[in-house]
């Protein structure tokens with residue numbers, strides 16, 4: 542199952558990266574020390590890295606690559622600062638250092654680039670290997686926690702979750718009349734039926750793989766129960 546991620550055609554990676562091209566335009570000449578946006582970095586990490594890496598603060602559980610808390614705990618304890626950790630992360634993403642000769646267990650290069658890479662590196666450098674770190678607590682109970690941990694709130698407004706994102710539709714309005722099956726399809730296959738007036742390819746198409754089935758059901762139930770309920 543996890544291996545399949547690695548054998549995905551290059552075109553899929555390239556399509557996933559096409560989005561970040563927009564953000565790159567104005568960034569030529571940015572220094573390595575430039576500090577990225579850690580909240581956005583968290584969201585990108587969950588989508589692009591969490592399938593292969595454990596990182597407690599991101600609540601990700603991938604096992605294909607090393608546990609990044611374990612990888613940086615020692616370095617942090619022996620005095621490595623966040624800037625240096627960010628540099629290590631950037632170097633690894635730009636030019637993954639293989640640990641074996643088996644191409645099935647290596648990290649694909651350039652999963653994120655430019656400003657996106659700054660954001661991911663800044664985020665990882667702040668949280669990886671910090672003793673006792675936990676994911677933040679999100680409003681709305683167990684379903685709200687799944688919603689928050691997966692970064693849904695950065696793009697969607699949902700009153701029960703306390704989120705105000707505007708990149709995607711306001712879910713209080715959009716989901717008021719929808720069945721569990723319709724909501725599930727929107728989450729796991731966002732391009733199957735695109736909401737009129739919104740762009741395709743912006744909502745990550747990977748939630749069907751990255752959210753475990755139990756959490757996905759909790760999330761769908763939560764969305765059904767909370768959509769619109771605070772406005773009525």
Ligand code: HEC
Nearest residue numbers: 589590593605606607612633637638639640646647648652
């Ligand atoms: C398809 C699985 C996969 C994905 C996705 C992935 N990695 Fe990796 N990563 C690995 C593997 C495997 C290694 C071990 C080194 C190698 O063989 O390339 C690794 C190693 C690393 C290391 C070095 C850890 C150490 O012990 O030195 C860092 C840092 C890292 N990855 C960060 C990231 C970040 C940041 C992302 C997202 C942009 C990411 N990885 C996405 C599989 C992955």
Ligand code: HEC
Nearest residue numbers: 691692693696708709710715727731734735736739743744
């Ligand atoms: C990067 C921004 C982004 C993130 C993150 C995101 N979405 Fe979306 N979402 C969108 C956009 C844009 C649309 C409208 C286009 C489409 O339908 O694909 C959308 C559409 C939807 C719809 C369909 C709404 C309708 O009108 O029927 C649902 C449901 C949804 N998202 C739920 C979620 C959930 C749950 C998460 C977290 C697991 C999430 N989204 C994460 C951007 C995002």
